[in-house]
Amino acid sequence: MEMANHKRNGIDLKRLLATMDAIRGDSGIAEFQFRAEAQWMGGGHCKTKIKADAPKKQLEELCAYVQKTSPVLDIIRNPVAVTIDLVSE
DSSP, X not given: OOOSSOEETTEXXXXXXXXXXXXXXXXXXXXXXXXXXXXXXXXXXXXXXXXXXXXXXXXXXXXXXXXXXXXXXXXXXXXXXXXXXXXXX
């Protein structure tokens, strides 16, 4: 399947499909274990400890990616006013 515009919402669909095909071929490559623990230091400072069988550089890249793409972190950094209307029937 050829895609003229292979990116959606910042996700490279060709790479995603290739990854999914690779996992279908060998599900063992998707197996990993980690444990993350977050501790709020006050204000907007969070300290995260992670125990994983991965190189430190890879974990740093994961941390940077999460900070860039997390919708939860985005809403904390950029709060928006929310109005809720109750409709009772």
